[in-house]
Amino acid sequence: MKAKLLSQVSQERLELHRAIPLSTPLVIYIEPSGYCNLKCAFCPVGIEDQSLTKDMMPLALFEKMVCDIAGFEKRVKLLRFCGNGEPLMNKDIIKMLKQAKEQNSADRIEMLTNGILLSPDLTTLLPRYLDRIIISIEGLSSDDYKSICSTKIRFEKLLYHLDALFASKGDCKIHIKVHHEAVVTKEKEDFFYSTFRKRCDEIFIEKLVPMWPQLDSVHFAHEFRWSEDAVINRKVCAQIFKGVQVQANGEVVPCCVDWKRVNVLGNINNVSLSEIWNGDKLRQLQIRHLSGRKGFTEPCKDCTMNDYCEYDNIDHFADECLVRLTGAN
Numbered sequence: 001m002k003a004k005l006l007s008q009v010s011q012e013r014l015e016l017h018r019a020i021p022l023s024t025p026l027v028i029y030i031e032p033s034g035y036c037n038l039k040c041a042f043c044p045v046g047i048e049d050q051s052l053t054k055d056m057m058p059l060a061l062f063e064k065m066v067c068d069i070a071g072f073e074k075r076v077k078l079l080r081f082c083g084n085g086e087p088l089m090n091k092d093i094i095k096m097l098k099q100a101k102e103q104n105s106a107d108r109i110e111m112l113t114n115g116i117l118l119s120p121d122l123t124t125l126l127p128r129y130l131d132r133i134i135i136s137i138e139g140l141s142s143d144d145y146k147s148i149c150s151t152k153i154r155f156e157k158l159l160y161h162l163d164a165l166f167a168s169k170g171d172c173k174i175h176i177k178v179h180h181e182a183v184v185t186k187e188k189e190d191f192f193y194s195t196f197r198k199r200c201d202e203i204f205i206e207k208l209v210p211m212w213p214q215l216d217s218v219h220f221a222h223e224f225r226w227s228e229d230a231v232i233n234r235k236v237c238a239q240i241f242k243g244v245q246v247q248a249n250g251e252v253v254p255c256c257v258d259w260k261r262v263n264v265l266g267n268i269n270n271v272s273l274s275e276i277w278n279g280d281k282l283r284q285l286q287i288r289h290l291s292g293r294k295g296f297t298e299p300c301k302d303c304t305m306n307d308y309c310e311y312d313n314i315d316h317f318a319d320e321c322l323v324r325l326t327g328a329n
Contacts, residue, residue, distance in 0.1 A: 003196075003203040007226040008134055008175055009311065017317035020241050021286075021325055024074040025277055027243035028106070029256055030065070031083025032057045032090035034248045037116055038149040040138060042179070042208055042220075044259040045084050051260045052084060055248035059092040061269065062099070065246060068273035069105050079105055082112035083247065084259055088122065097129035112136060116153055118161035126165070127172035135162065135200070137178040140191055144182060162199045169201075176200040179208040180221055209308035211257055225309045236289045237300060238312035241321075244277060252276050254285060257305045262298045283325065290322040 014026075034054035036045045044052050069076055079100055081087045090096070100109055108131040115135040126133060139145040142155045166174055176196045183189040183205055197203050207221035224231055239255040246252050250269040253261055263285060266276040276282065288297050295301045314321060 002198070003176070003200045005204065006175075006202040007204045007206070008177060008202070009226055009309075011311055013311060016238060016242060016312045017314040017321055020314070020321045021283075022242065023278075024072040024076060025243045026076070027078040027080060028069065028076055028273070029080050029082055029243060029245040030057075030062075031085060031246065031248045032062070032081055032087045032093055032096060033085035034083065035089050036084070036086045036114075037089060038086070038114055038138065038145075038151045040149045042181075043084070053247070053249065053251075053261060054085065056090055057096075057248040057250075059095055061250055062092070062096045065268055065273060066099055066103050066105055068268060070103065071272060071274050072277075075104070076106040078107065079109045080112065081110065083245065083256065085248070086114055086117065087111055088113055088117040094122070094125050094129070097126070101129040108132070110134060114138065115158055115162060115165075118158075118165060120161075120164065123161055123164040124168050127169045130172050132173040132175055133165070133169075134175045134177065137176060137182065137192070137196065139182050140178075140188055140195070148182065159195070159199070162196075166199045173202060174200040175202040175204070177204045177206050179206055181208050207308075209304075211303075211305035211309055223308075226311075231307050232313065234306040234310065234313060235292065235294060235315045236318050237294065237303070237306050238310050238314055239306065240282065240286055240289065241314070242312070244273075244282075246273070254282060255305070257303055258299055260299065287322065287325055290318045290325065292318070 033056055035056065039045065087093055097109065109129065110132045111130055112134045113136070139148050142153055145151055145153045145155065176199065178192055183192050189205065193203065207223055207225050209225045210220045222231065244252050244254060244265065245256045246268060250267045251261060252265045252268060252273070254263055254265060265281045266279060288294065
């Protein structure tokens with residue numbers, strides 16, 4: 001059975017503007033590792049900027065976060081293991097996933113990985129605790145990885161482990177994606193599909209778009225990331241109303257593209273995640289956006305992630321959301 005041609009982002013969504021303010025985040029992004037085994041030219045890790053903080057999340061901190069998540073009023077819809085680094089670099093990743101799964105921390109648990117560090121043990125264990133594994137392919141050969149990621153890898157070894165992962169996946173979905181810069185010709189596109197379609201449930205070619213503020217990179221596509229839809233200049237960021245990113249050192253930021261951590265909302269080493277979610281720092285950031293002050297807010301004023309990547313659009317409902325947040329008439 002061939003994999004479905006499907007992006008990693010579902011278009012079946014709630015009407016976000018009607019749900020604001022959410023008592024519980026829809027999604028919590030978790031960074032197990034701030035370190036990565038690749039140095040991709042389009043990623044903050046790849047440019048080795050000194051503004052990028054790198055840590056490895058301790059197991060005890062993760063356990064504390066799972067307890068925090070249980071304190072929310074409702075169940076979180078999605079836990080997504082991702083961040084600036086590669087999750088599989090954390091030696092405790094299986095213990096983390098196991099605990100999250102056994103504690104029923106969310107409706108779904110996902111991981112985004114480059115797959116290079118897959119091993120026989122990981123290909124067997126990861127599907128036990130994950131509902132979906134998203135494999136980000138950066139090239140179609142060892143030479144491609146050397147060129148795009150400045151890293152030497154064994155491409156055939158990657159394919160071998162993907163075969164093993166797919167064979168042991170059970171109910172876990174395997175999603176494989178690649179960016180458009182890796183498949184610039186029809187021959188490469190055909191090779192991508194013929195090579196990977198038999199190794200996954202879902203497959204997609206994503207456009208590499210300018211989603212990282214303060215980062216110049218390779219040839220970006222000035223089109224919507226997931227489809228042929230138009231790029232829309234958003235006045236209000238939807239991300240800051242539906243989720244947060246927990247970094248490996250416990251710092252919490254409103255979204256993953258705040259890679260310089262300009263808007264640190266708090267640290268789960270010191271306070272609970274629910275306190276941060278319902279706290280004044282996030283609320284004031286939301287109010288600034290709804291009041292039309294995104295263009296005066298760092299790093300939001302230079303961020304185009306919502307324009308290129310986001311289906312949710314609450315621009316036309318900013319006033320009614322502002323009333324609900326502030327209680328003003």
